[in-house]
Amino acid sequence: MSIYPQNTKPHGLLRFLATYLAFLLVLPLLTGCGGAGAGKPAPVIVVVGDRTVLDVVTELRRAKLNVSEDKAQMASAALIVMxxxxxNGAMPQHRELVQEISKSGNRNILWIMTNAVNLEDPEILALEDSEARDLLYKYNLPGNxxxxxxxxxSFFVDPKLSYLKGWESITKYIKEVNL
Known part of the structure; x- marks a missing residue:
């Protein structure tokens, strides 16, 4: 069955052009793009945590990353930043957020310790690291x-902990590895 009336089928070049134009019109629908010039939206990074969330969001936006504080986007986020x-260490809200992350099914997590300039003892950081990883394990998330x-x-971190240090290395990691 043909879409053309009987005895009026296009031939040769005309048929090719009609097919090509139809393909160009349908292509954006098939690829999920909005048409010519429309690009794929940047992956979303969801930032959750304590009162330092706004500091983290500010730094990541300064690096031109697509950041949200909307927990409802955790399941589809390219990365969840805690x-x-x-x-202060891990607080009850961190436990609740880790539970929510676990329920979301997203396992791509970056845990950022903030306000380190005010931390005096590197051993405290090692203890907080251990507590955070235990919390992740408790809710079946990949602590290691x-x-x-x-x-x-400039804060000293035990080399065994393998931390990213400073906003430049954090944003570089996010851009290169996760997105």
Whole structure:
């Protein structure tokens, strides 16, 4: 069955052009793009945590990353960033957020220890790291595979902890590895 009336089928070049134009019109619908010039939206990074969330969001937006604080987007986020004030340690809201992350099914997590400039003892950071990883394990999240970072580049971190240090290395990691 043909879409053309009987005895009026296009031939040769005309048929090719009609098919090609139809393909160009349908292509954006098939690829999910909005048409010519419309690009794929940047992957979303969802930032959750304590009162330092706004500091983390500000730094990531400064690096031109697509950031949201909407927990409802955790399941589809390219990365979930947990902000934890290193001077306070893990708080009840971190436990609740880790539960929500676990329920979301997303396992791509970056845990950032903030306010490290105010932290006096590197051993406190090691203890907080251990508590955070235990919390992740408790809710069946990859504690050893989760990347950790600290916002202050000059803070001494035990090399065994393998932390990203400073905002430059944090944003570079996010851009290169996760997105």
């Amino acid at each position: 902000a934890q004030d290193s001077t 595979a989760t990347k950790f970072a600290i916002d202050y580049e």
